[in-house]
Amino acid sequence: MSLQIWIDGLFAGSVFAIIALSMTIVYQPTRIMNFAQGEGFILGAALGYQLVGVWKWPLIQSLVVLVIAAALMGFIMERMVMLPVQLSGSKFAWIIATLAAAMIFQSAFNIKYVNVTFSYFDLIEKDISIFGAKLSVQKLLVILMMIIVFIANDQFLKRTLWGRSIRAIAHNPDTSTILGIPTKPVIKLAFITGTIVIALVGFLASPVIIVAPAAGLFFTIQGFTAAIIGGVGSPKGAVVGGLMIGILDSVVRSWLGGTWGLFSTFFVLAVILILKPNGFFGKRVEGR
Amino acid sequence: MLTVMERCFGERYTSTVSDGGNVFKKKVIIAAVAATALFGTAVTATAADNPGLVPKKVWDSKADKIKIGLVAPMTGIFAVLGISQRNSLQVVADQINAAGGIGGAKIELVVRDGGLDPVASANYAKELAGDSSINMVAGPSISSYYQGAATYYEAAKKLNCQPAVAALDFTDYKYAFRSQDYYKDTLTALMTVLQKRSIKKFGMIYESGPTGTDFDAYYTAQATKYGLTYLGWEKITSTATSHNAELQKFIDKGAEAVNISNNAYGAYTAKAAKELKYKGILMGGSGAQNIAFHETGGDDFAGTLMAAPNYQWPIRDKSLWQPGYKAHTEAVVKANGFNTGVKSGATSPNGTAIAADCLYAYAVAANKVRSLDATKVRDAMEKLDIPAKMTPSGVRIHPGPEHNLYQADGINVYEWRKDAKGWYTIEVNGVSRQAAACPEAGWIAKTATGSPLVCAKVSGKLVYRAG
Numbered sequence: 001m002s003l004q005i006w007i008d009g010l011f012a013g014s015v016f017a018i019i020a021l022s023m024t025i026v027y028q029p030t031r032i033m034n035f036a037q038g039e040g041f042i043l044g045a046a047l048g049y050q051l052v053g054v055w056k057w058p059l060i061q062s063l064v065v066l067v068i069a070a071a072l073m074g075f076i077m078e079r080m081v082m083l084p085v086q087l088s089g090s091k092f093a094w095i096i097a098t099l100a101a102a103m104i105f106q107s108a109f110n111i112k113y114v115n116v117t118f119s120y121f122d123l124i125e126k127d128i129s130i131f132g133a134k135l136s137v138q139k140l141l142v143i144l145m146m147i148i149v150f151i152a153n154d155q156f157l158k159r160t161l162w163g164r165s166i167r168a169i170a171h172n173p174d175t176s177t178i179l180g181i182p183t184k185p186v187i188k189l190a191f192i193t194g195t196i197v198i199a200l201v202g203f204l205a206s207p208v209i210i211v212a213p214a215a216g217l218f219f220t221i222q223g224f225t226a227a228i229i230g231g232v233g234s235p236k237g238a239v240v241g242g243l244m245i246g247i248l249d250s251v252v253r254s255w256l257g258g259t260w261g262l263f264s265t266f267f268v269l270a271v272i273l274i275l276k277p278n279g280f281f282g283k284r285v286e287g288r
Numbered sequence: 289m290l291t292v293m294e295r296c297f298g299e300r301y302t303s304t305v306s307d308g309g310n311v312f313k314k315k316v317i318i319a320a321v322a323a324t325a326l327f328g329t330a331v332t333a334t335a336a337d338n339p340g341l342v343p344k345k346v347w348d349s350k351a352d353k354i355k356i357g358l359v360a361p362m363t364g365i366f367a368v369l370g371i372s373q374r375n376s377l378q379v380v381a382d383q384i385n386a387a388g389g390i391g392g393a394k395i396e397l398v399v400r401d402g403g404l405d406p407v408a409s410a411n412y413a414k415e416l417a418g419d420s421s422i423n424m425v426a427g428p429s430i431s432s433y434y435q436g437a438a439t440y441y442e443a444a445k446k447l448n449c450q451p452a453v454a455a456l457d458f459t460d461y462k463y464a465f466r467s468q469d470y471y472k473d474t475l476t477a478l479m480t481v482l483q484k485r486s487i488k489k490f491g492m493i494y495e496s497g498p499t500g501t502d503f504d505a506y507y508t509a510q511a512t513k514y515g516l517t518y519l520g521w522e523k524i525t526s527t528a529t530s531h532n533a534e535l536q537k538f539i540d541k542g543a544e545a546v547n548i549s550n551n552a553y554g555a556y557t558a559k560a561a562k563e564l565k566y567k568g569i570l571m572g573g574s575g576a577q578n579i580a581f582h583e584t585g586g587d588d589f590a591g592t593l594m595a596a597p598n599y600q601w602p603i604r605d606k607s608l609w610q611p612g613y614k615a616h617t618e619a620v621v622k623a624n625g626f627n628t629g630v631k632s633g634a635t636s637p638n639g640t641a642i643a644a645d646c647l648y649a650y651a652v653a654a655n656k657v658r659s660l661d662a663t664k665v666r667d668a669m670e671k672l673d674i675p676a677k678m679t680p681s682g683v684r685i686h687p688g689p690e691h692n693l694y695q696a697d698g699i700n701v702y703e704w705r706k707d708a709k710g711w712y713t714i715e716v717n718g719v720s721r722q723a724a725a726c727p728e729a730g731w732i733a734k735t736a737t738g739s740p741l742v743c744a745k746v747s748g749k750l751v752y753r754a755g
Binding site: 253 | 363364496523530532536556
């Protein structure tokens with residue numbers, strides 16, 4: 001089996017890992033797996049296509065607009081999800097609330113982009129040769145972003161006041177509130193940060209993979225699967241889970257054929273759920 | 289007194305009338321005269337009538353409306369197909385309505401968005417099949433989706449026409465017509481070109497489903513007849529984010545050509561070919577018109593073969609375009625514009641003329657039997673023989689019992705090329721209906737009746753001469 005297959009898997013896995021990380025960022029203070037998270041990916045791809053591809057804006061300006069738009073989307077998403085959760089009092093309200101948010105954003109993208117797949121120029125049109133295999137710089141940027149997001153998130157949680165607040169809320173939200181930790185702003189910050197992260201990977205990956213306006217749920221499912229395999233709520237688990245399903249899919253497709261890729265992913269998920277119900281790095285408290 | 293209808297679509301066109309074509313008339317007079325003399329294929333004066341227009345009211349259908357259903361992906365990754373189909377159908381409907389309708393009845397489109405969802409598509413087909421006010425349905429697109437819907441149409445005796453169903457044998461269906469190249473004709477044309485280029489090994493990357501199954505079986509059975517070794521079928525799914533793994537397997541096996549999907553997923557294979565620097569030939573059917581393929585494949589998409597009914601949009605010299613195709617395409621562009629790839633600059637009209645043929649053929653047949661009864665119109669459609677220059681697609685419509693509006697003589701193989709001005713195509717097969725372009729000296733083509741043509745340089749210009 002050629003090295004190219006492993007490199008392709010590493011890239012796809014990095015995309016899924018970042019999506020899983022962004023879902024983890026939201027999950028930690030809320031205990032909600034946000035099924036609308038993939039729509040942030042579509043936002044990034046759409047803005048990359050529109051700003052860089054169609055309007056030919058400079059990269060920096062495009063990134064600034066992207067971050068602002070993603071922050072706004074994260075804020076709106078938080079309201080769309082948390083308001084029903086708070087008002088209903090049901091512990092299952094988040095399921096329908098996040099799905100509804102996903103459908104609303106997906107519909108909005110479909111209205112705007114009825115006849116488009118988001119694909120624009122590689123930011124750097126260059127390949128790197130690794131023992132005969134090719135890795136485009138664009139793909140390398142995504143892999144690097146996965147590493148940076150993982151480290152930055154880890155340091156943020158450990159070294160900043162806001163990060164420690166998130167950990168405290170994740171541990172016990174009621175006690176955190178009693179101790180004066182501003183729970184609601186922290187949750188808003190999590191939604192905004194998570195959406196910015198996933199929008200950035202959508203922006204970077206869309207020149208390489210083909211992204212359709214309605215593909216948000218697909219990326220959500222991939223991120224969700226990665227998070228489950230790695231352990232819900234665990235950043236380390238998100239990375240391991242994402243890389244695992246990306247590489248597994250690529251290798252199995254090459255080995256057994258295309259239709260076996262998805263099967264193998266969910267087969268592994270089923271096995272892991274039996275052997276390690278909390279995933280590789282999940283803790284019981286995080287899975288509660 | 290002959291009505292306009294009779295003049296345009298009367299008995300004179302129910303006998304075989306081959307299309308001499310503009311290339312003959314304008315550029316290769318000698319060949320045209322020879323072909324005419326040999327086969328008696330002169331086109332009568334009425335062929336000069338605007339082929340995109342249907343005549344004014346000449347009979348009374350006693351109906352206010354004729355509803356034409358369309359089930360297609362109007363949103364999502366393959367929306368380009370559904371939107372193009374709707375636009376072309378609407379252009380023909382508007383033209384017919386402006387000319388008085390069919391038997392005085394105005395055409396109205398009823399559109400359902402099936403997305404890339406086989407269940408939703410089948411359910412919409414069921415709904416439209418059961419609606420007695422619907423006269424004909426186009427779609428659902430994609431062979432596997434249609435397979436699920438066909439039983440509803442047959443049970444309801446609902447006339448239907450399929451502009452994006454390449455596989456399946458339509459002799460199995462009494463009320464269905466195909467306005468798409470039949471896959472056996474397409475694959476035969478492609479293998480003919482591979483043989484001429486001394487290609488030995490090829491494979492296929494396609495989605496699981498009836499289309500891939502039919503293609504695979506046909507290639508398996510026929511490849512050796514063309515001196516080819518068929519390396520098999522790499523199945524893909526809609527969830528793959530790359531086809532590198534599948535293409536790499538064919539590279540390892542020494543494949544010199546790979547058949548790619550006609551659907552949106554073919555763009556992933558084009559992308560893989562670019563990423564893996566594949567030196568072989570990509571080839572596909574009508575789907576390779578989709579500029580998403582150029583977007584993802586980049587300049588490396590040049591050289592890709594595309595077997596399709598007449599697609600002259602990328603042929604820069606519009607004088608070579610079939611008159612009916614030109615009229616329809618210009619009307620589509622005027623109404624809906626055209627798509628442009630932000631990365632590749634490739635363009636495509638925001639319509640698909642083969643969908644327009646469905647409504648056009650229906651109108652001609654209904655007017656011919658002066659009835660909207662599905663069985664009578666179906667029988668009339670079977671017997672149609674409309675010359676290429678009159679149809680919106682620029683392809684001769686003569687379905688016969690197979691219910692394929694286009695026969696093998698309507699399939700061309702084009703090669704995508706790119707220069708400083710952008711993307712364009714040339715015809716490369718020797719089984720084309722007519723030589724629409726004369727790319728370089730020595731190029732061989734054939735007329736509809738099989739007369740050989742050779743591209744030659746005469747007075748500094750490339751023209752076809754009888755070969």
